[in-house]
Amino acid sequence: MMLVVAAALTNHEGQVLVQQRPLDTTLAGLWEFPGGKVEPGEQPEAALVRELWEELAIEVDPAALTALTFASVPLADRHLLLLLYLCGEWRGVPQPLAATGLAWHHPSALRKIAMPPADIPFIAVLEAALKAR
Template identity: 70%
Template sequence: MSKTVIRSSLFVVAVALVDGAGRVLVQQRPRDKQMGGLWEFPGGKVEAGETPEAALVREVTEELGVSIEPEALRPLTFASEPLADRHLLLLLYLCREWSGEPQALDATALAWHAPSELRDLAMPPADLPFIDVLQAALTAS
């Protein structure tokens, strides 16, 4: 069995904001960024010294202009994906409560979709497994 050498890990958090109708907010990556044009869950990198929840609160404020209390974040699932010489660990949280109206501050567009509709969107590979888990979680609640 061969070992894959990973130079570093990329620790990223994302959130599925769910509105009263059970729709999930996704944002479209700017075309000039890596994976530009793809739809993703809002979030970003965890900085040194940050907890995942603190990073997500910061990222959502920066990207969407909304405020989330860390207590409103519910860990849902994660993805582990190789990226060239790095490895991505992506944590997805569920959130139903926030303050403010989401705005596309760091994205081309925002859209609200039923979880089943997310399959019709072009999304990064690490986000795709989240759809079934998210749909099951929202059906159960």
């Protein structure tokens, strides 16, 4: 089992931040929600705070993370459990430290960009969550 956390960072215009995977990685060139693997003994929220600092150079208070949904996906050699959190507050300006680029999109526009299969079901959940705000 591979436990991975990701954030749907939202701005005041109702857009969500996605990052493009580097060309030298699995699923290269696809757009994804920032985040990464949970290390052994690490709480998911702490892992996401760490990953957002490492990938985007932003500081996030764990209290600003709201668990939104998850995806459970079988892979060739293991199983992926991907937890998605909603976050609308952070300190700093996101920078693509571990990605080819960053882009802000309204949730419905995410359907038009290439994303990893595990991220695609998150789009409808994000549309509903941001509409309810």
